[in-house]
Amino acid sequence: MAGAEAAAEVAAVFPRSPPPPPRRQLFLAAGGGASPRWWQRRRRLLRSAVPPGPGLGLLGLVFSRFCCSALAGPVVDPHVTAVWGKKVALKCIIDVNETITQVSWEKIDGKSSKTIAVHHPEYGISVQGEFQGRVAFKNYSLTDATIILKNVSFSDAGEYVCKAVTFPLGNTQSSTTVTVLVEPVVSLTKGPNPLIDGANRTIAATCTAATGKPAAQIDWEGGLGEMESTSTLFPNETVTVVSHYVIVPTRFARGRHITCIVRHPAFDKEIRYPYVLDIQYAPEVSVTGYDGNWFIGRGNVQLKCNADANPLPMEFMWTRLDGQWPEGLLAVNNTLQFSSPLTYNYTGTYVCKVTNALGQRSDQKTIYILDVPFKQTSSVAVAGAVIGAVLALFIITIFVTVLLTPRKKRPAYLDKVIDLPPTHKPASFEERTLAVPQKEAMLQEENFALQSQYRERDAGNLQHMKAVNGRQLTCEAEEPQEQEGLQPMYPVYQQTYYKNWSNRYPQNSGPGRVYINPREHYV
Known part of the structure; x- marks a missing residue:
């Protein structure tokens, strides 16, 4: 037609x-x-x-x-993932300029196909066979043939074809493939055996991801043990994964947290199951309350039995080792009360025994009754004394360090000259004057008059000696005490003195002369 x-x-x-x-x-x-x-x-x-x-x-x-x-087919998703027991949308958008006379969905079953749903503009919507009640068109529009498939099962996996009949072009179609996933059922349980302190490797918890497709991935957080996992494959291609968390129990791990983490493509996000470790151990017992200052007549004292155990202690029992049980003692659970003022009869060793499902542990305390109480040093006073001693020691250390540290003195020019070897010839007065710092040069000008006075005085101190064994001896008298005292104060005077002395007293050049070297030339 x-x-x-x-x-x-x-x-x-x-x-x-x-x-x-x-x-x-x-x-x-x-x-x-x-x-x-x-x-x-x-x-x-x-x-x-x-x-x-x-x-x-x-x-x-x-x-x-x-x-x-004819080549422009409907727009569909090539691959769609559906979750078992939930619903999935199969998209089909028909974008043509011709008149659409009918749209339909078919499922490929081997070499044949079967019709799922049909939408006709005149006769309406029709859903076929087993898909009735599970398939519905998302919109009533012929250009949008998207369908919603509810309660997805394993049989819904496969290839689906969306067809559109147009006039006058005829039929056009596109196909999509549906993959059915199965969410695993996740559970977390404690191990089959209790965790006992000191035991060998024991399963602390078991995390199970049952009947998932594909297999789920299980990990653990905690850092206390190791993971052991097994997988089981079923005929419907689902997999059950079982993961055990194995530890070596110790009482210090009690209350620690571990977490089972399960990941699967059907999950929107990973699933986390926390678990608190419950380690069982025998009681740990200690007796407290005795301060060593129990004296005659003291009242309102007691001993306390502290026990840490898991499971909780079942029984507390007080006994005395070295004598009969005195009157006035009252045992109430983990407390031993001395209801009357203390006497010598209370001196002795008291034992507390604690029992739970894993065994019995005990601790003891020996009590001494004094005639009179001894004075206890206040803890505040002791602390103050210790702090004061530390501060005093610190101050003394600083004072001794300051006294014993040598002070570095600036050497004078004369000390430098004396340290020179005997063959060294001191520089002339003019050369030394140029090397004198500016401060010493100013001091030389201010004391020029004083230098002249000392030159005249020194001239009288020098005298010629008589000839000895036919030789003429020239000597220099001892310098006055005042001159030695002025050496550190007036170094410039010492420099000029050497020059003037050598000029005023020329040395004999004869073969029989005796020369006394000035002391500036000795080291």
Whole structure:
């Protein structure tokens, strides 16, 4: 029907060509009595009867319209993941400019297919067979053929085809593949055996991810033990994963947290199950309350039995080792009360025994009754004395360090000259004056008059000695005490003194002379 209408449309578009001329006319044109001019007009008429250009263009347009529209299939998701027992949406968007006469969904079953649902603009929506009640179109629009598949089961996995029938182009279709996942059932339980302090490797907790497709991934957090996992595959391709957390129990691990972490593609996020370790151990017992200052007549004292155990202690029992149980003692659970003032009869050793499901432990305390109480040093006073002693020691250390540290003295010029070897010739007065710092140069100018006075005084102290064994001896008298006292104060005077002494007293150049070297030349 559609092909006949298309042919009629083509016939209306293209005009029919004129019939061929009779055979007689063709014979006359070939060589009979017809003129060539008539034949030429006939040829022009035949050429104008069927215009080749526009006809071929319209024909190509029609064929391209058929071909191109048929290749544009519905828009679907190539792969869709569905979760067992939940619902999933299968998208199908039809984007064509032609009239849509019907849309439908089919499921491929081997080499055949079966219809799931049909939407007709005139007859409405129809859902077939086993899919009734589980399949519904998301919208009533023919351009959006998306369906919702509820209560997904294993049989729903496979290939689905979305078809659209248009006029005049015909059918167009696209397919999508559905994969069914199964969420695992996650559970966390404690180990089959109790965790006892000092025991060997024991399962602390078990984390199970049952009947998942694909297999779930299980990890542990805690850092106290090791993970041991096993997997079981079932005929429906589901997998059960069981993971044990194994530790070596110790009482110090009691109350610690471990966490089971399960990851699966069907989960929106990872699942975390926390668990608190419960370690059992025998009682740990200690007796307190005795301060060592129990004296005759003291009252309101007691001993306390402290026990740490898991499970909780079942029984507290007080006994005395070295004598009979005195009157005035009252045992109430973990407390031993001395209800009357103390006497010598209370001196002795008292034992507390604690029992739980794992055993019995005990501790004891020996009590001494004094005649009179001894004075206890206040803890505040002791602390103050210790702090004061530390501060005093610190101050004394600083004082001794300051006294014993040598002070570095700036050496004078004369000390530098004395340290030179005997063969060294001191620099001249002019050269030393240039090397004197500015401060010493100012001091030299202020004391110039004082230097002149000392030069005249020193001249009287020098005298010539008598000749000894035919030799003339020149000596220098001892310098006065005042001169030694002025050496540190006036170093410039010492420099000028050497020069003046050598100028005023020239040395003999004869072979029999005796020369006393100035002490500045000795080291």
